Amino acid sequence: MPSALPEGDPAPTDGALPEPALAEVGRRPFEFYVHVPFCRVRCGYCDFNTYTAEELGPGVSRSSYAEQAVAEVRLARQVLGDRDLPVETVFLGGGTPTLLPPADLGRMLRAIDDEFGLAPGAEVTTEANPDSVDLAYLEQLREAGYTRVSFGMQSAVPHVLAVLDRTHDPRRVPDVVAAARAAGFDQVSLDLIYGTPGESADDWATTLDAALACDPDHVSAYSLIVEDGTALARRVRRGELPMPDDDDLADKYVQADERLVAAGLGWYEVSNWARDDAARCRHNLGYWTGADWWGIGPGAHSHVGGVRWWNVKHPTAYAGRLRAGESPAQAREVLDAETRRVEQVLLEVRLRDGMALDVLDDLDGDARAALPGLVADELIEDRSDRLVLTRHGRLLADGVVHRLLA
Structure with missing residues (x-):
């Protein structure tokens, strides 16, 4: 945390x-x-x-x-x-x-x-x-x-x-x-x-x-x-x-x-x-893969239904909020649809099961245009349905995401 x-x-x-x-x-x-x-x-x-x-x-x-x-x-x-x-x-x-x-x-x-x-x-x-x-x-x-x-x-x-x-x-x-x-x-x-x-x-x-x-x-x-x-x-x-x-x-x-x-x-x-x-x-x-979770404890982050929040950081402040019958949440953000799609790419690209290529169609811009170059550079497998990193791609996963979202 x-x-x-x-x-x-x-x-x-x-x-x-x-x-x-x-x-x-x-x-x-x-x-x-x-x-x-x-x-x-x-x-x-x-x-x-x-x-x-x-x-x-x-x-x-x-x-x-x-x-x-x-x-x-x-x-x-x-x-x-x-x-x-x-x-x-x-x-x-x-x-x-x-x-x-x-x-x-x-x-x-x-x-x-x-x-x-x-x-x-x-x-x-x-x-x-x-x-x-x-x-x-x-x-x-x-x-x-x-x-x-x-x-x-x-x-x-x-x-x-x-x-x-x-x-x-x-x-x-x-x-x-x-x-x-x-x-x-x-x-x-x-x-x-x-x-x-x-x-x-x-x-x-x-x-x-x-x-x-x-x-x-x-x-x-x-x-x-x-x-x-x-x-x-x-x-x-x-x-x-x-x-x-x-x-x-x-x-x-x-x-x-x-x-x-x-x-x-x-x-x-x-x-x-x-x-x-x-x-x-x-x-x-x-x-x-986009589950909902509630984070318990000082500084813990939660995500439910597209809302992300985080608790106060210090255990003293955390305990004080709860003793007062209040939420320990310090702040939050409501994620818009585009942010949620971008985060889906950031996370699912890292998985061996990969990410459905259809996800790219919902992003702003033409993310699919990056695919041939990523295949040519041996960063992703040459597949028609899912984006899966090669071992070389795993070493450069952040770069792969950057090229998809550029």
Whole structure:
């Protein structure tokens, strides 16, 4: 959850949505994202809206957070009325959700189920740091209804983790993956980062091999981005560390894709690979394919019926709004039809399933005119019905979108 929030228009204090947005509710899958903004330490590269205990300030604590999240779930029910909205997926991200007791994570999930109902076979995911859980914790999560866990592995190489300010022991990752299996989780994912200053191709190969040795169902691999305002950005600006090199990032992406595919994990989104269709992260697919979702927590973003809004950033302000019986939404924007179509292109182009070419016909201008050139440059597959990126196109996905929308 990025720490910088856009401007937008003022959001109503009761959280009410415009009637046209409410009229769309139920036409698309409905999801919940729950942002847990707590971390034991702040990683130097992280730009997410997170806080250590020392940064929370008076009147806010981890122990009261589940109660606040439940209050926002109940607000969501009030805003959306009595519409039948079975929740297809729930995703707890952060921060480190597993810094909270498992009973608190269970309480938040029960509130969603009580107010809306979980759809049969709902996917329920939590992120976790390898040093924040053990078998007993994972067993309690599984009993509470969580079906999927995503571990922030990032790297298997100690000096790379040190540059990222990651404090977990990489040797613990196989242990927590095994514990998740023993606890009954059928879906286990690992998150990786490549392109850290000082990371060699051999280092990255070591990380990929270590990840695959855990036999995960899903792997996410993201290139390191040096975000303004982070400790990493300050180190780069001072010349202590080099800026990640684009050619190096491209080489490591290809290295990852080759290694993961050879191990039986196929790409389904530019930065995500899964063992099979059942192992794809359905929650994130909802973002990429236009689902509706309600974001719970400080700084969390939501999207329902073409209205996007975001909550106040700091946990103190978030708690204060809810205590006052008000919506924690800070601002919002109502997306017009053209913006929604452009965003559909931005997101669906990234998927292995691709985007129906008919979508281009609804855009302003002649987006189809770019297709022959994109095929000639081997950026997209030569198909008559859908736009699907080649591996080379995945490396230049933003450029593909720019050419389509130019």
